[in-house]
Amino acid sequence: MMAQFLEIKKGYPDALLFYRMGDFYELFFDDAVAASAALDIALTKRGKHLGEDIPMCGVPVHSAEGYLLTLIRKGFRVAVCEQMEDPAEAKKRGSKSVVKRDVVRLVTPGTLTEESLLDARRHNFLAAYNEVRDDAALAWVDISTGAFRVMPCTRTRLSPELARLAPRELVLCDDLSAMLGELVTESGASGTDLGRAAFDSSGAEKRLLELFKIGSLDAFGTFSRAEIGAMGAIVEYLDITQKGKLPLLRPPVRELAHGTMQIDAATRRNLELTHSLSGGRDGSLLSVIDRTVTAGGGRLLERRLSSPSCDLQEIHARLDTVAFFKDALRLTEGARAALRNVPDIDRALSRLGLERGGPRDLAALRNGIEAAAEIATMLSDQDMPDILSKAASALVGHEALSHLLDEALVAEPPLLARDGGFIAPGYDADLDEARQLRDEGRGVIAGMQAQYAEHTGISSLKIKHNNVLGYFIETTATHAQKMLGAQLSEHYIHRQTTANAVRFTTVALSDMETKILNAGNRSLEIEKRLYSALVAQILGQAAEIAATARALAELDVAAGFAALARSENWTAPKVDSSRVFDVQAGRHPVVEAALIRSGEPFIANDCDLSDGDRSANIWLLTGPNMAGKSTFLRQNALIALLAQSGSYVPAKSAHIGIVSQLFSRVGASDDLARGRSTFMVEMVETAAILNQADDRALVILDEIGRGTATYDGLSIAWATLEHLHDANQCRALFATHYHEMTQLAAKLDGVENATIAVKEWEGEVVFLHEVRKGAADRSYGVQVAKLAGLPDSVIARANVVLEALEKGEREGTGQKAVIDDLPLFAATPAPARTPPSGPSDVELALADIQPDSLRPIEALNLLYQLKEKLGGK
Structure with a gap:
């Protein structure tokens, strides 16, 4: 047995070998040591090898999926070795014969299909990148749903595309792996090397033709050699990991390089599109806008949000679907009620295709196509936009299969076929x-x-x-x-x-x-x-069933967007090919949702970055911290992103000219693992923006230059704003505390000052959260520090220093001279403002008033009396 283990292990030196022995998967030698530590299970021993004990650990077969998930998340790959014959058959060859075993599957992050190992509302992409001379391409597949796509992708664009797709695994040619290793690590993907032969376009084309059983790839479109090589490498890798059992892949779809809004990893992180800065889904834009009720709809929504379209026709078509459902309240509610009964058709179909399914997957498909037929009936007499009409037509045509599955299956079948009891009585006389x-x-x-x-x-x-x-x-x-x-x-x-x-x-x-x-x-x-016969019937209609699943997801997203627009009072954006960016009464969806929970209102604000006489395409925003500058910056970026995703937007009105790129430099963070300070990270991200932004980009920058000396930071911020205006010529929101920069509005035609309004009251600062034209007169930093809870003595001392510095600046005595005149320790700290010892006469008078019992003339007389108590001011 150990000889057999070692022989099989030779073929998978980089994977943990799950060696099937009866009801357990056993691991031996170094595999056992690594797995026991990773899974926190007991490490034992069994027999000896070369005179030493053999380490061993094991996990039960029936609960192996949970252990697999833990190992995959910790960076391991697992080769699953099964018994290929019954032990009784082995005994026929002799009492000491070993049961035949072989690896049936290599489990890697990008090749998971089990329901318990996957997030139902997220894709699990396996990607491959290929370069052929000056041409390059990125292909990706989700074997759990069959989605297969490819696009031309230069090395420069690879990082933002990986940020968009967030693949779990990236396959690279071994000669590229060393050069792109850091980029792969940054993307969060697990890197896998394949030989150059796997990316060879001639061999790749043959593999693709054999997989899809066609004579020419022209049936799917025109692909470059780099694209064919990338797709072929994925098929080769799937053949290796799935041991010849290739999944049900849809025909490859070619995406245009500039068909979606380019959003780099830093911008996605800063805007918290699908994950909050803490790493979870809660607090992200996706968590707030997700009204989908199916797993397929949830995945499509995330894909739309991660890849906003730049195709006007596509954007308008999506917005039309939202408008249709928003206006048809009763139909929307009925469709959403039916959609709630739709299981995950795509993943059930994929598991059946890979022979990893069970009776519950058959039942899921039965329930799914029944719900699809119900929804099709609801939509049958409606005058709908084209997208919905096509989706509705894809919901029907499964009547025979639906009848077959309904007759064959019990209502609640068991998980595994080997358990039996899933075929309904009366279906088969012999049974x-x-x-x-x-x-x-x-x-x-x-x-x-x-x-x-x-x-x-x-x-x-x-x-x-x-x-x-x-x-x-x-x-x-x-x-x-x-x-x-x-x-x-x-x-x-x-x-x-x-x-x-x-x-x-x-x-x-x-x-x-x-x-x-x-x-x-x-x-x-x-x-x-009978199970095998039913699976064969289903797989014979796999393409049509997959089309139904896509149609249901499309309907779910459109109806979800409509429900969101109705409940949150969102409006239809106007999206066109201009450079207009005009948002009236815009709101930040995530912040607004948090404020609603606490019972506070959100202050809406306008933003007009349109070219023309009325406004400039760059706003220079000043104002104190905590006043809402970052929220204002982010909300406008999110409004543009939502509009191009096909959603209504949180605003009174929005006119958005297509945004080709979205860049955000908001917040601060160290990258200590790579030896980068906060300021260095800020400069790297700013450099990426200035080098890439085109005239249709939307850029939001917050506090550029704050991580270094004042004059260094001011000069960098100044030069950055000039470059955005003169070279990039993009639309931008630029927030800063350097009030000196407000002078640029007079020098640059495309720059306009704006500020967040605040109000002072008895030394306290009140944030109004209103954006107004003009520049802030000061930063109110000391007042904000007081709100943060700094000791009164520190606040008092800060006021003394601030007053001295401002006086020196006004009188021209120089900052150093002023600092020299300030004693290191104040002999008598400036007295802190003491609150009144008790209520004033006015407050006492107000406390005694009973408004409900006052007549108008009495109320007027009381006003005169109160005014007199104030000293007639």
Whole structure:
């Protein structure tokens, strides 16, 4: 056995070998040491090798999926080695023969299909990148749904595309792996090397033609050599990991390089599109806008949000679907109610195709196509946009399969086919007979006994059973003469004579005995045969079922967007090819949702970055911290992103000219693992923006230059803003605390000042969260520090220093001279403002007033009295 283990392990040196032994997967040697530590399970030993104990650990087969998920998440790959024959067969070759075993699957992050190992609302992409001279391409596939796509992709664009797709695994040619290793690590993907032969376009084309059983790839479109090589490498890798059982892949779809809004990894992180900065889904844009009710719809929504379209026709078509459902309230509610009954059709179909499915996957497809037919009936007489009409037409055509599955399956089948009991009674006569014999054997025998008693006329005749004869007919010696007579002897066969009785059998009784004894196994075999037949029927219609799943997802997303727009009072954006960016009363969806939960209102704000006489395409935003600058910046970026995703937007109105790229430099963070300070990270991200942004980009920058000395930071921020205006010529929101930069608005035609309004009251600062034209007069940093809870003595001292610095600046005495004049420790700290010892006369008078009992003339007189108490001011 150990020799067999070591021989199989040779083929998978980089994977943990799950070696099947009965009801356990066992691991040995270094695999056992690594797995026991990763899974926190006991490490034992079994036998010796080269004089040393063999480390061993194991996991039960029935719960192996959970252990697999843990190992995959910790960066391991697992080779699953199964028993390829029954142990009884091995014994026929000799008592010490080893059961044949072989690896049936290599489990890697990008090739998971099990329901328990995947997030139902997220894709699990496996990607491959290929370069052929000056051409390059990225292909990706989700084997759990069959989605297969490819696009031209330069090395420069590879990083934002990986950020968009977030693949779990990236396959690279081994000569590219070293050069792109850091980029792969940054993307969060697990890197896998393949030989150059796997990416060869000639061999790749043959693999693709064989997979899709076609004569030419022209049937799917025109692909470059780099694209064919990338797709072929994926197919080769799937063949290696799935041991020849290739998944049900849809025909490849070619995406345009500039068909979607380019959003780099830093911008996605800063805007918290699908994950919050803490890493979870809660607090992200996706978590707030997701109203989908199906797993397929959830995955499509995430894909739309991660890849906003730049195709006007596509954007308008999607917005039309939202408008249709928003106006048809009753239809929307009915469709969404039916969609809630739709299981994950795509992944059930994929598991069946890979022979990893079970009866519940059959039931999922049955329920899914039944729900699809119900929704199709609802939509049958509606005048719908083209997208919805096409989706509705894809929901029908499965009547025969639906009827077959409905007749064949019980309502709630078991998880595994080997458990049996999933075929409905009445579907197969042989199965019903086997089940009856298995469950009602005694009743069947009693029926035969009554039949034989009537046939022979011997009422005392009995059918009995023992371990030697099995079932037999027993009668007394007196009656036996009758059964031994010429008339009955041909039918009743003599078996045994005892002192008190004679025993007989019949051909029918012997056959029935065999059937009863084998009924349990026979019923399972029949069910497995029927299961295989049903799977074959489904796989024969796999393409049509997959189309239905896509249609249901499309309907779910459109209806979800409509429900969102109705409940949150969102509006339809106007999207065109201009450079307009005009948002009236815009809101930040995530912040607004948080404020609603706490019972506070969100202050909406306008933003107009359109070219023309009324406004500039760059706003320079000043104002104190905590006033809402970052929220204002982010909300406008999110509004553009939502509009191009096909959603309504949180605003009174929005006119968005297509945004080709979205860049965000908001917030601060170190990258200590790569030796980068906060300022260095900021400069790297800013450099990426200035080098890539085109005239249709939307850029939001917050506090550029704050991580270094004041004049260095000011000069960098100043030069950055000039470059955005002169070279990039893009639309931008630029927030800063360098008030000196407000002078640029007078020098640059495309720059306009804006500020977040605040109000001071008795030394306190009140944030109004309103964006107004003009520049802030100060930063209110000391007031914000006070709100943060700094000690009163620190706040008082800060006010003294601030006043001295401002005085020195006004009088021109220079900052250094002012600092020199300030004592290191104040002899007597400036007294902190003490609150009044008690309520004022005005407050006391107000406390005694009962508004409900006042007449108008009394109220007016009270106002005069209160004014007098204030000293007539």
